[in-house]
Amino acid sequence: MPELVGIGVSPGRSAGPVFRLAPPPALPEVAPPVTDPDAEVAAARSALAGVAAALRARAASVSGAAAEVLETQAMMAADSTLATAVAARVARGSAAAWAITEAIAEQRETFAQLGGYFAERAADLADIGDRAVADLLGEPMPGLPSPGEPFVLTAEDLSPADTAVLDPADVLAIVTRRGGPTSHTAILARAMGLPAVVGCPDVVTLADATVVSVDGTTGQVTVIDPGEAAGIRERAAADRARLAALTGPGRTADGHPVPLLLNVGGAADLTDDAEGVGLFRTEFLFLGRTSAPTVAEQQAAYTELFAALGQRRVVVRTLDAGADKPLPYLGLAQEENPALGVRGLRVARANPTVLTDQLTAIAGAASATDAQVWVMAPMVATPAEAAGFAQAVRAAGLAVAGAMVEVPAAALHARRLLDHVDFVSIGTNDLSQYTLAADRMSSDLADLLDPWQPAVLDLVATCAAAGREAGKPVGVCGEAAGDPLLALVFVGLGVTSLSMSAPSVPAVRASLAGVTLERCAELARIAVDAPDARTARQAVAATI
Structure with a gap:
């Protein structure tokens, strides 16, 4: 069976059909003219404020690392520097959705050049922009697929807002094309106990409903016969139950x-x-x-x-x-x-x-x-x-x-x-x-x-x-x-x-x-x- 290789960042194994994260909303090919710059600025600020509020609400519904990540992203959405950059774009003739997209792209480039923690936040900025644009265009917010059955989530990358609210009852494992061992996807997947593989470039070649097994320890993603998935999940569940039954302090076999x-x-x-x-x-x-x-x-x-x-x-x-x-x-x-x-x-x-x-x-x-x-x-x-x-x-x-x-x-x-x-x-x-x-x-x-x-x-x-x-x-x-x-x-x-x-x-x-x-x-x-x-x-x- 075909095998894909990435970096295992959250241990465990599962199997099921893959479904891809929905793409963000696309801007229409032709931007409308700006007839009322003040209204455009107000609309853009309202959209960004709405994104910040939604992120804070999600942060309040979770705890630990997920809450920290979402609070940070909410701060970015509410940052006055971003609002000022959007207003400047409107002044140059860009409508609200286009102004946000352009300002976000400029800040992402700056963050990427700064490296380190700022480079990590570039993906968070993109998610903020996607959510604000969806609001302005009246489109559905970027979000998780709902195939009606447990699935392996695949994506270019995952935003903190999406990763933090994953339901392990629906999502069996995560595989992303981008990301590394310290990405938010990795951190939050570990916190939820979901097997995860990142840095797997070939995952984008998998069609929705392709059945795979995912090993979050070795980083292996293998296309399998659909009939094998249930058995893999059952064995993984049995392993988890066996491990959970082991209690007591950590020690080696000889008592160290x-x-x-x-x-x-x-x-x-x-x-x-x-x-x-x-x-x-x-x-x-x-x-x-x-x-x-x-x-x-x-x-x-x-x-x-x-x-x-x-x-x-x-x-x-x-x-x-x-x-x-x-x-x-x-x-x-x-x-x-x-x-x-x-x-x-x-x-x-x-x-x-x-x-x-x-x-x-x-x-x-x-x-x-x-x-x-x-x-x-x-x-x-x-x-x-x-x-x-x-x-x-x-x-x-x-x-x-x-x-x-x-x-x-x-x-x-x-x-x-x-x-x-x-x-x-x-x-x-x-x-x-x-x-x-x-x-x-x-x-x-x-x-x-x-x-x-x-x-x-x-x-x-x-x-x-x-x-x-x-x-x-x-x-x-x-x-x-x-x-x-x-x-x-x-x-x-x-x-x-x-x-x-x-x-x-x-x-x-x-x-x-x-x-x-x-x-x-x-x-x-x-x-x-x-x-x-x-x-x-x-x-x-x-x-x-």
Whole structure:
């Protein structure tokens, strides 16, 4: 049977007929003349405001990463810069729908050139434009197909607004032509437990109703006989049930403990059997606002999560924002290359109050609850930065300070970082991007962003060795930790904990339980010695 290959970004397997996401509305070939520019501007602003309101409503109906993504997109739709650009286009003679299309295209080009997080947002801008144009033309909003049966969703790419509201009862799996391991499609598919493959160029050749099997671990999409689909789904369901029945802490077959923690955006993302939280993303408090949240607002939100955890561990990541995740009220200057600019901990250089207020709120919530509160800073690059952050954490009355390893400099000097902090946690998404110099939204370079890249694994090994020497924990909080095969490699390299979306935990728990620590070390050697990411994955899979 024909086989297509992409990048598996959300583990699991399913099968069914493919149906493609409906294309966005097309502008008529002839634009109407503009007889009342004020009316056109008003119509365009009304359409954009409607899109922003709809996105906020969707954000309110979901939680965690999905809510954060939609709130950010709503901010983009309501941004005054976009409204001003649309008005300028109307002044040049473009009707409302055309003015929005032209202004969006111009901003997308700018975002793509900026790279990094801005390049990721280019697809979000396109979706905003499509929705606003649909409103102005009186056309149906871009949306999901409704074939009347469960299906495999295929698309050029998926917008956050569509991905966040997928119903797993209808959508069996996702396959997109574009996107990479850190795209919104990947992040949200993992959060929902849907098998997903991205960066699969040949998926656009499949006609609607073609029946395929999708393996979100290996990235294989195979055209199959329609009669095989039900059996594949039944076996996948049986596997999920078997995995869900496995409970207890993460550990290898010979009893080596590996805490399996969660990546969360709030208390709603917790599960009863979670061993703790390895990444609490605090950005959700700062999005969709015109001013920073107060200490009291922050403390209330942190207290809710900490209290829900009881005495379990929670690792709080301080605000991971800046010029690459624009929050206008931070007062940061525009940069030519935001991915290499003022973001994460670096925001404190320009606006130290943001960090000190956040640490004060975290400390207040910690003192009011029994949770084991650890705090870590994103985008730490030097031992001096680690030392300064640790000092600030302890000055706030918090006992455990850590640093995220997201840039090669931090990995190479992990031992020096650990002279100052109590732990490090590896963010595989950014570490892959910076190590391979590959923009996170470049579909043509998606293979370089694969966390199986041996160069990235070498840096993980360097961090783990530093942790062993210092006698301090080294975790992985990137979503790569949720790959059941790669989790074995990380443990074999010496990683001491793994943090992931809740749906990924059962498969990782079962994977660890099936091998010894010594076997994990053997698998790690196989992966590191491989010439590339695909070979590494295939070689490890072949030995399990």
